[in-house]
Amino acid sequence: MKKVKVYITLKESVLDPQGQAVAGAMHHLGYQEVKDVRIGKFIELEIDSEEEIDDKIRAICEKLLANTVIENYRYEIEEGVPQ
Amino acid sequence: MKTAVIAFPGSNCDSDMYYAIRDGLEQEVDYVWHQETSLDGYDAIMIPGGFSYGDYLRSGAIARFSNIMPAVIAAAAAGKPILGVCNGFQILLEAGLLPGAMLRNKGLKFICRHVDLEVMNNTTLFSSLYDKGETISIPVAHGEGNYYCDAETLTKLEAENRIVFKYKNNPNGSAADIAGIINERGNVLGMMPHPERATEALLGSAHGLRLFQSILKHWRESHATLTS
Incomplete structure (x- = not known):
């Protein structure tokens, strides 16, 4: 069993109104040094196969988890997850 | 003309769409559940608004892989009229039948009110009964209707006259005030405003009724050509 962590973020070119609202709230709290906030998604998968695992994760991300018109994705495969 | 209204778990404008076709247009209409796999015998396909699969992950992202979608894609390829409204538009984007994607509304608010649209193209099968440049009042009801596409796609949409409706006062931050776009072939229209909620x-x-009447007019004309 492998644990996979997938991070999905809006592309640089895409405006993030949610992130802007949260940045505004941080400024309101007095944290003027916060220059930018971008909100994304974090998804954990457990995959019961190591065979072609990178190809599988990429396919899952591109078909379903990320909309590549507006989003980028990256992932990490956690080693040594207890069975 | 026989029309299918696709119903997903979480659709909530399917009854409005059904009513618009049955009572507004006075044509035969059926609900087709998302688990069905065939759309044989239908002349037009409506993908209604709502929150299919709770909008989990992204609006339309899960509905796009439901059992009925290969039949919708095949109907698009066969040239049948397909109208996606609101969540239906989002599903068509996720399915790649139309270009671009939807972002959260610029003001972050869910917007539910009548808006004025400008008819940009009245040469499509969905808009032939409108005048070019006409202003029509149609309600919107969405939280993610901020249409986004890259600059190249936007140039292409504009050059090919594929922006059918624009907002007169952009409510959601949508690129180039886009409210509705059509595919290259001209048989798949996606729009955020709800014509089915403006039929009487x-x-x-x-103002929404003429959109459905345009589809019927097109069907009658193409049917007449085939049988004569």
Whole structure:
């Protein structure tokens, strides 16, 4: 069993109104040094196969988890997850 | 003309769409559940608004892989009229039948009110009964209707006259004020405003009815050509 962590973020070119609202709230709290906030998604998968695992994760991300018109994705495969 | 209204778990404008076709257009209409796999015998396909699969992950992202979608894609390839409204538009984007994607509304608010649209192209099978440049009042009801596409796609949409409706006062930050776009072939229209909620004066506007009447006119004309 492998644990996979997938991070999905809006592309640089895409405006993030949610992130802007949260940045505004941080400024309101007095944290003027916060220059930018971008909100994304974090998804954990457990995959019961190591065979072609990178190809599988990429396919899952591109078909379903990320909309590549507006989003980028990256992932990490956690080693040594207890069975 | 026989029309299918696709119903997903979480659709909530399927009854409005059904009513618009049955009572507004006075044509035969069926609900087709998302688990079905065939759309044989239908002349037009409507993908209604709502929150299919709770909008989990992204609006339309899960509905796009439901059992009925290969039949929708095949109907698009066969040239049948396909209308996606609101969540239906989002599903068509996720399915790649139309270009671009939807972002959260610029003001972050869910917007539910009548808006004025400008008819940009009245040469499509969905808009032939409108005048070019006409202003029509149609309600919107969405939280993610901020249409986004890259600059190259936007140039292409504009050059090919594929922006059918624009907002007169952009409510959501949508690129180039886009409210509705059509595919290259001209048989798949996606729009955020709800024409099915504007089919009679009692609903606040009857401006949406002509969209459905345009589809029927097209069907009658193409049917007449085939049988004569």
